[in-house]
Amino acid sequence: MISTKGRYALRVMIDLAGQNTQSYTPLKDIAERQQISKKYLEIIVKELVTAKLLEGVSGKNGGYKLSKPAEDYSVGEILEATEGDLSVVACLSCGAEVCPRAEECETLPMWSEYNKMVHDFFYSKKLTDLVKNGQR
Amino acid sequence: MISTKGRYALRVMIDLAGQNTQSYTPLKDIAERQQISKKYLEIIVKELVTAKLLEGVSGKNGGYKLSKPAEDYSVGEILEATEGDLSVVACLSCGAEVCPRAEECETLPMWSEYNKMVHDFFYSKKLTDLVKNGQR
DNA sequence: CAATTACCTATTGACATAGTAGGTAAATGA
């Protein structure tokens, strides 16, 4: 289940993709437009900055902007920055210890297949695909 | 993320699919074969019985058995019985209140598409598909 | 009637989720 964190992150990115690409947009404006608590967004946006998906600047006329062209973002990278690993089962997570039953596990092949499907879905989906859908 | 509950449920079902279809298999045996705490399995199996996927009988020679032929089970129905709704975002869950932003939501179409993909994946996957994979 | 089995209620510790509260640091414009 995708949590609000990842979903809000996506909405922030979509919002920023619709703004002027040169100037910085204050979080306050985004929070108002998206109807999301600004305080909570601070946490989320911070993670996006850490992941280098956004740039932030303090002070008057400061705010956030995309760190690359909107069409270069996949939904997958945005979700992973906030939700962490997109793995669908624990034993396929990045840092997971190797399961001793892996060889004989009857369900592992299905989980791998599912994992790949989910990964491919979100990485082939681009941020700009969403903006277009919304404007229709 | 699929939790242990759903994953264990699936392994119980696979285990039972490999047993005699007429007799009842005690949970103790399944727990030993699958290396899962019997106490924890009790909770899971109970939900499978409630969902009519399994039949249980008390007493000597009692235990559990499938309530229909193995090939008639989809992975989806087993997961939903234990994990609850397979919905990938809160606003697409069964009993969710209608989101007031649904009309203008730029992300909803993608979540719907994702939801359908996940649903189709698990409902087209059959219990017997897994057993075959494991025996290979 | 004793053994075996399912079935039932309650509790626990650890962790995640979805925030809130109240500050400090940096940049700008007057």
Next chain:
DNA sequence: TCATTTACCTACTATGTCAATAGGTAATTG
């Protein structure tokens, strides 16, 4: 220089879920 605006930082909290464990009762059979 200084007030304002903004990001950035640390800490806290309430609620809920996960993954079990504990200790019973009820049903069935030999």
